[in-house]
Amino acid sequence: MARLCRGDKEALAELVLRYQNDIFRFCVHYLRDVERAKELAQETFLRVFMARDRFDADRKFRPWVLCIARNLCLNELKRKKLVPMESLETYASTARNERGTLAPTAEDGPDEQLMAAERRQWLARALDSLDEESREIIVLRFFEHMPARDVANVMGSTEGAIRTRVHRILSRLRDQLGKTYGA
Numbered sequence: 340m341a342r343l344c345r346g347d348k349e350a351l352a353e354l355v356l357r358y359q360n361d362i363f364r365f366c367v368h369y370l371r372d373v374e375r376a377k378e379l380a381q382e383t384f385l386r387v388f389m390a391r392d393r394f395d396a397d398r399k400f401r402p403w404v405l406c407i408a409r410n411l412c413l414n415e416l417k418r419k420k421l422v423p424m425e426s427l428e429t430y431a432s433t434a435r436n437e438r439g440t441l442a443p444t445a446e447d448g449p450d451e452q453l454m455a456a457e458r459r460q461w462l463a464r465a466l467d468s469l470d471e472e473s474r475e476i477i478v479l480r481f482f483e484h485m486p487a488r489d490v491a492n493v494m495g496s497t498e499g500a501i502r503t504r505v506h507r508i509l510s511r512l513r514d515q516l517g518k519t520y521g522a
Contacts, residue, residue: 340400343391355384358401361483362408368478369412379415383408402485402492409493465515473508480505 342350362383366376386407394403466474472494479490480501491501 340387340391340394341396343388344394344396351384351388354387354400354404358404359384361401362404365405365408365483366412369409370415375415379408379411382411386411398492399489402489405479405483406493406495461516465512468515469508469511473504476501476504477508 340350340354343354359380363376363380366379366383367373370376370379383404387404390407394400466477469477476490476494479485479493480487485493487501487505488498490496491498494501
């Protein structure tokens with residue numbers, strides 16, 4: 340990003356190559372529309388280019404660019420009034436076969452595959468039962484592997500507030516698991 344700020348136009352191409360999959364996946368998560376997600380991912384990089392002079396070099400690029408993508412998605416959802424979240428079970432994994440189901444690994448026996456499928460189904464139902472902001476925090480923290488500080492930047496919150504929310508959300512999910520399985 341520093342190179343782009345100095346006028347190196349090749350730097351934008353490098354940023355696109357490096358972050359386009361993250362941005363696209365993030366937009367699909369919100370919009371549930373692959374084509375529109377592609378368009379907003381491109382729009383995100385246009386906004387990065389237009390806002391290059393306002394980029395704060397003390398901030399990390401990834402949370403900043405995800406914040407831009409998030410705002411574009413939220414504006415799109417307001418405009419269309421769509422339901423904003425995808426089932427997280429489908430979002431969580433990239434190891435899928437042509438039918439969209441998780442591809443088994445060589446060491447997965449039938450019983451392991453069955454238990455894994457049951458866990459994924461439970462996780463999908465549990466996460467879908469969360470409010471939109473809670474799902475977004477969990478997606479950013481655990482599916483996008485972002486530290487709490489970066490999640491806070493994207494969400495416009497504080498790191499402490501995000502850590503507290505994650506703790507409460509996980510406690511709620513543990514309680515649901517205990518009620519479901521009698522643990």
